[in-house]
Amino acid sequence: MDQQRIDRLRAVYRDGLLNDTLPFWLPGSVDREHGGFILARDRDGTVIDTDKGIWQQGRFTWLLGELVNNVERREEWLEAAIHGAKFLDAHGFDPVDGRMWFHVTRDGRPIRKRRYAFSESFAAIAYGELAQATGEDHYAEKARQTFRRFIDHNLHPSGVEPKFTDVRPTHGIGFPMIAIVTAQQLRDSINLAEAAEWIDRSIDMICQDHLKPEIQCVMETVGPKGEIIDHFDGRTLNPGHAIEGAWFIINEGKLRGDSQLIKTGCTMLDWMWHRGWDSEYGGLFYFTDVYGHPVQEYWHDMKFWWPHNEAIIATLLAYQVTSDSKYADWHRQVHDWSYAHFPDGEHGEWFGYLHRDGRVSTPLKGNLWKGPFHLPRMQLTCWQILEEMSDDYG
């Protein structure tokens, strides 16, 4: 990757973030009447649902704080981040058990709580950025508390009726993955004391249970001792998710100067790139089967925005830390396919849900799962990586 390409890509990500993605959401999505953000948007930004997903409220608050702390101290971003945190404070938590909701009405009345605790992980990193941005200690305290709740609930779920009996216990890669990136964020924002411990434990959990060198695969769901479960759910792989986990680990290796961690993350990327890349139409399949059987999820071959965001980061980061030209090639492949199909040239931002061949399935820009997170995080992270690469050249 020469300096010219670095410069060009850096402009694509930076300008995309500042001039395309952020203006789609700001200031229009700030709800001045009821607090928080209205993020369920049609293609052109029209509101299609006033309900609020707590994941997205926390994630957008995090993004705004991250921008304040790492790009520039714009008052508009800081004010909106504080606005988001206020909504989480007022409406994010169930006073009965202290757990966070998943889905609330526009005015914050609860609709749904889920069995797991990812609302907590996103709120924790949001509070962490606000602690860093404002220096106010109550945010840091909330960040620590909410991180602790995320961990505790995942390790010892209580007050939750389990979805399955204990006949075939399983665990997914989601918890250790999100524990890594949440602890990384909180180490950065509030210097969380137990960050390293949780990062190490989570990477160990992934390596011991989810990585299968004998078949070159990252398993999404395994038995208690990492057993491959030869049924529909156990065989289902989520290559983009594993690639997201890969860059969390590569990033940790880069920060620590730990070549073993870098190798682990790159191996995960290698395996799941080969299993996920669609050699016929391009792009990453959403699900594949570990043994090539039919996947039960009938939309398995669709192309979602976020696995492509994660793969763009992972390949660029892998190239930065290894200088292996294979990763520059893969980065070009996934970047080019993504930019050919996902961006909405007319109204900005990215479409989220494409058919296998790249045609848009549903044009919505936001819902309970899609909001200002994966795309702007990718744009910011890649911009930062390319800055570093440019400095290395200079």
Next chain:
Amino acid sequence: MDQQRIDRLRAVYRDGLLNDTLPFWLPGSVDREHGGFILARDRDGTVIDTDKGIWQQGRFTWLLGELVNNVERREEWLEAAIHGAKFLDAHGFDPVDGRMWFHVTRDGRPIRKRRYAFSESFAAIAYGELAQATGEDHYAEKARQTFRRFIDHNLHPSGVEPKFTDVRPTHGIGFPMIAIVTAQQLRDSINLAEAAEWIDRSIDMICQDHLKPEIQCVMETVGPKGEIIDHFDGRTLNPGHAIEGAWFIINEGKLRGDSQLIKTGCTMLDWMWHRGWDSEYGGLFYFTDVYGHPVQEYWHDMKFWWPHNEAIIATLLAYQVTSDSKYADWHRQVHDWSYAHFPDGEHGEWFGYLHRDGRVSTPLKGNLWKGPFHLPRMQLTCWQILEEMSDDYG
């Protein structure tokens, strides 16, 4: 529809049932080792998951009994039906609360129970057919008990943690629809005393809450008084499901000679045909939005086998009872599109999950949701309707 077309279609459905669909499942799927049926099959019949879905165990048992009672008394069918009922007896019910499981292992250990009670409705009709086929009263008693549990749990769910808070209560069309067809089946097989009462109550519930003449629509999910809920879930329509409900009601009108019921069912069919038919590629969309907004479910435009089975029945039945040539045209349209895309000419049976343009998404023939039910029920029902139409000519 002239006699020649009636004869030709009758052969398509009858021969398809007897010579294509049934041989795919019988005798191969009978599990002589652990009981019940192994129905999760790849395209060519290879087992891809040994787990057993209780819905499909009950449905296949019902189908076999229905064939014995309505087609011919084949020992193979009767023996397999009794075999299926034994598995339901031994492994279908949770002894702790008497509710039925949703998903069990090959040897019947429970994996998952669901919040709702459709396993019970399918088991009830299976037991009903066996009561009729064998004359053994214990089957009739089980059919009545299991029907009662289906009704009770849906009206007064207990021991179940609700998925949503009570901030925005909703109810779906699924319960009254399935109550109609389950009561119809049990009236036929065991002369269930309360059948008419439940059919009347359920049709009233659909008419009062789900039918919206002002916008010509059957709503899938509504508020407590039938309010349209202007959020993603409330706006989502399932045209094939509503068309299935339509033929249950047309059928009731036909049996009772009640022209008002026939009119209600045909109106439901008319509205949802217009909302569901894909005028560009043909076939029925899985989901649409009542106001034409983007649907949150990104696979909304896929073509599933079962809505097409239900629409083939509904249009043929509507034609039989009204002689309106519009319904013969629609029947030809949905029959032709379905038979051009769903049947697997090489290994028999139908594919279940097609992309919008008719390409196969996943080639599997059976899983927890797909098994020997919608397709053979369509083939049997249409064969019977065409027999009656032929008699009318004669």
